Amino acid sequence: METRTILHSDLNNFYASVECMLEPALRDKAVAVCGKAEERHGIVLAKNDAAKRCGVTTGETIWEAKQKCPGLVIVEPHYREYIKYSQYVRRIYNDYSDQIEAYGMDENWIDVTASKRLFGDGSKIANEIRERVKFELGLTVSIGVSYNKIFAKLGSDMKKPDAVTCITQENYREKVWGLPVCDMLGVGRAASLELNRYGIRTIGELAHCNDALLACKFGVNGARMKRFANGEDNSKVMPRDYHVPIKSIGNGITFLSDLHSNDEVWAMILALSDKVTSRLREAHKKARGVSLTVKCCDLAYKEWQGTLEYPTQSMGDVAHRCFALFMQNYPWVKPVRALTVRAIRLVDDTIGEQLSIFRDIEYIERNEKIDQTVDEIRRRFGWNALQSAATLKLDKLPQNEDEIDLTMPTGMLLFA
Amino acid sequence: MARKVYVRVNADFYPDGEVRPRVITWIDGHRYEIARILQCIRAASTKVGGCGIRYTVSIDGKQSYLFREDDRWFVEGKT
Numbered sequence A: 001m002e003t004r005t006i007l008h009s010d011l012n013n014f015y016a017s018v019e020c021m022l023e024p025a026l027r028d029k030a031v032a033v034c035g036k037a038e039e040r041h042g043i044v045l046a047k048n049d050a051a052k053r054c055g056v057t058t059g060e061t062i063w064e065a066k067q068k069c070p071g072l073v074i075v076e077p078h079y080r081e082y083i084k085y086s087q088y089v090r091r092i093y094n095d096y097s098d099q100i101e102a103y104g105m106d107e108n109w110i111d112v113t114a115s116k117r118l119f120g121d122g123s124k125i126a127n128e129i130r131e132r133v134k135f136e137l138g139l140t141v142s143i144g145v146s147y148n149k150i151f152a153k154l155g156s157d158m159k160k161p162d163a164v165t166c167i168t169q170e171n172y173r174e175k176v177w178g179l180p181v182c183d184m185l186g187v188g189r190a191a192s193l194e195l196n197r198y199g200i201r202t203i204g205e206l207a208h209c210n211d212a213l214l215a216c217k218f219g220v221n222g223a224r225m226k227r228f229a230n231g232e233d234n235s236k237v238m239p240r241d242y243h244v245p246i247k248s249i250g251n252g253i254t255f256l257s258d259l260h261s262n263d264e265v266w267a268m269i270l271a272l273s274d275k276v277t278s279r280l281r282e283a284h285k286k287a288r289g290v291s292l293t294v295k296c297c298d299l300a301y302k303e304w305q306g307t308l309e310y311p312t313q314s315m316g317d318v319a320h321r322c323f324a325l326f327m328q329n330y331p332w333v334k335p336v337r338a339l340t341v342r343a344i345r346l347v348d349d350t351i352g353e354q355l356s357i358f359r360d361i362e363y364i365e366r367n368e369k370i371d372q373t374v375d376e377i378r379r380r381f382g383w384n385a386l387q388s389a390a391t392l393k394l395d396k397l398p399q400n401e402d403e404i405d406l407t408m409p410t411g412m413l414l415f416a
Numbered sequence B: 001m002a003r004k005v006y007v008r009v010n011a012d013f014y015p016d017g018e019v020r021p022r023v024i025t026w027i028d029g030h031r032y033e034i035a036r037i038l039q040c041i042r043a044a045s046t047k048v049g050g051c052g053i054r055y056t057v058s059i060d061g062k063q064s065y066l067f068r069e070d071d072r073w074f075v076e077g078k079t
Ligand SMILES: [Mg+2]
Pocket: A010, A011, A012, A013, A014, A106, A107
């Protein structure tokens, strides 16, 4: 088999970089992208290099981050921009290969084995991509070039930002074997601690580890980790039209003041379902289930899930199911502070549906037409052009509109 | 400092998908005829942020950038 050439391209500080690219005034400041301060998401989601240098880390609270870095500028996340720019970057990769596999929103493997005759060797292609992303999109990537996915990914972590690292069959021993085992994809946290207990700290030590010990401690996974450490990883880069499925689409609001009645809750559920189902239609998905999260005024929260009768992307279906969950389960001992509606167990909306004699097809089709019309009107005149009557009298909605909570794929397909 | 200014643009859309801007209407209503398009590439605006298709246009003998960002147009306005 021909030696493959695989790139792993990683957008540097992705969320923070997009914010700084869109707003040049942020560029020379320490910036952290954080969930809303007044909610439980008031934590650092991403930061730029200046913030990193002050010791700001992902996952800590805004308060902690500000202690370390008093000048820190906090910005809210703009997920739709991130999704947009993640697609723009993939469009550049597209010029070099049709095997592009996403790993989260900001990382991709690109198999360029077949494109080398056209574009030059792996490092030349990687540098061209790096330059184009910078010039065309104002973002930076670090790219690892290697003959397998595992080493390509390791390479992209070695030098950043805006850099290319090549790991070849000749130099991998010097470049890779000194790194700690936990840096390697396929070695989880638990496995890495366990390996450390047996004195195996580096990838090189793993590469030479006794087979019997690995088999005894880790089963088949042990042998696989050892193969990876030796660069023996044959997993394919998936074709570009393969999409890692979006797991769920949710939308939540924390209210300006507590809700006290079923009517108010119903109106909120409608408004949230409206957002969620419009995203579903955008993503060409239908939901087979919903989940409703309710937070009371004492901040305790509960989540309930329910199945939908048929896969749907219609606002009414999602809203009614959620409201039914609420009515069945919420004891109304305390007023409601926050609600989140999520569409779960998603399927493609192009998949043919099973017919059922109990289902009123005409009713469903009529609903779909209404939804399409609503989408079209909003596309032309903006989101607020149309609202449910029940939501019109709402005065407890926070001003902010952008509260999309897309659960992004994080699964690794390598072992599938 | 430059600032991002969205502007009204009259453009010609060709059957092959090419788009050529013709006239820029400034916020005060003044119309600027684009004499020539010198270059058209995808690029980020390092001055005002954002990115899109960047047209280098010649107006009254002066060159400037005009960006097409999705369905909107902007220029790097001087303040
Ligand atoms: Mg990254």
